[in-house]
Amino acid sequence: MRGYLARKTVIYGLTFVVAVTLNWLIPRLMPGDPVQRMVARAAVQHPETIAAMTAYYEQTFGLDLPLWQQYLNYWAALFRGDLGTSVWLFPAPVAQVVLDAVPYTLGIMIPAILLSFVVGNSVGAMAARSRWLDNVALPVGYLITAMPYMWLAILLAWGFGVALGWFPVAGGYDFGMVPQWSWAFAGDLLQHWVLPFLSLFLVSLGGWAIGMRNLIIYELESDYANYLSALGAPKRLVRQYAFRNAMLPQITGLALQLGTILGGALVTEIVFAYPGLGKLVLSAIQNQDFFLLQGTLLFVVIGVLLANFVIDIVYVLVDPRTRTGLTGATA
């Protein structure tokens, strides 16, 4: 187990370095010059003023240094927790801007992932043994899984927001309110949360249900299920075993899906103008804000790596076959 953890840590560490490097590189490869943009915003005409402002900004952002030095500085600053200053929201620090947005993204993602995983797997397991439910759940599951996130999000916004008027269609909270600890604000927050959450939840739900249904049917046909039944084990015990074993591939599936779900969350946020990381990424690109884009993507990368790491550990705990394989015990 210790060797396994060490190996995993090294792999994740390497991935992190590569991701951070790409993260630093990509904004610099994008067309356009953020400093020019900031100077243009000031609307000055005098060439000397422009030169002075350009020099000041370049120094502030460390863009006057050679690339390799910028790269090293980036790493150094990273370990100090300093992600730089936002160009778009100058002079707000990137770390602060990102940290303000993270709760919104996590707030829709974590419940959507966990609930869709739990509900989807339960519905799938039930569908595997009820023909009626199977006939309903399977087509519905295929339908909602095939929907792109943003399309479902637009449908929901139109249906529940515009047509029925039950939920607001944009924002994280009402623009007339000031964020504070009060019941009224919490209620408002919740109302704005429902639709983005629902669109993420629904799209993931179908996939889990279909996968689980197929896995359960397969497990119930397996040798150990037949043997238990022949020895008079009740259906409940056999299904319990089948469910547990069918969960294993689903957990791997969850790890593989995380990136996709995250991408979906970002798109969904943009549809609902939800103030999370997705909206931040879009704004950063639109405003050529290197540092904000870098910072946001860094959080995304860290999030995905952490989640995958946790799933790796969970998998080893629930499946003994992976455990013995890595301690080198002989079968």
Added chain:
Amino acid sequence: MSLSVTDLRVHYRTLRGDVKALDGVTFEVADGEIMGIAGESGCGKTTLGKALIRLDTRMKHAGGTVALDGEKLPIADDGAMRRHRYREVSLIPQYAMSAMNPTRKIGRMIRDLLAAHNVRYTDVLPELERRLELVGLDAEVLKRYPIELSGGMKQRVVLVLSTLLNPSLLIGDEVTSALDVSSQKAVARALVEFRDHGFVRSMIVITHDISVLFQVADTILVMYAGHLAEKAPARTIIDEPLHPYTKMLIGALPKVGDRYEEQQLEGIEGRPPSLLDPPAGCRFRARCPLAHDKCAEAPPFREVAEGHQVACWAVS
């Protein structure tokens, strides 16, 4: 009288109609008897084994009765049959290698199974450990996962597990087929030992390998195309078989001391008939060298000597 099967018929439902895999089978297994069932693949031996404990979803009970210790078994009723499984009829499956849940420790799985039968694990644990030792396994295997055991070890664990509640009848389906010869011998010996210790009252051992049956079985039942051909003590089947099919089956086995460089080992010409729409009369007729007009009528399975039954018109 331990087991008595009367005119048992089991069919497989297929898209092209019912396959009559077991078509009127009548026999008895006495207390303490180990009966071997032999025959080529598709003769109905596995179907017979399954029919006695658990029909799978494609199988249909088309008639006949099974009685164990004087009580009729409700073989067509899966729910009612559950009460009899494990305590009265038990099974060592064809697939002992994969018979245990790969993600549960063996002890935990046994505990779950016993709990489902209202037996406390701790009550049987000493006996379980004693029996594991008897087949040469350490009690420590209970704390392991199935993948940590070799094929032979798994086979022996399944043997102990299947017989833990001292069933009246144990069905062993191709128990030794997946094992190498030395493991085969150990398992075969364990089967006999378990009968001798009274862990199992009687046993039906199904295999295509007659040499294994000769080591284990008291009597051998030869099946052909869903019918019984011959039943006799093991020695008699090997030394003086009466049914032409049995003769050819035994004749197809290589013998120690014979050299097969010059002489060809004889197989049996032809194939068994389709069971979708089997021909009337004796089913071996088409391949039988002794066939004559009378064989168009099905021969009765009758006793020709003490404990020796044959279904053939040519045997008087």
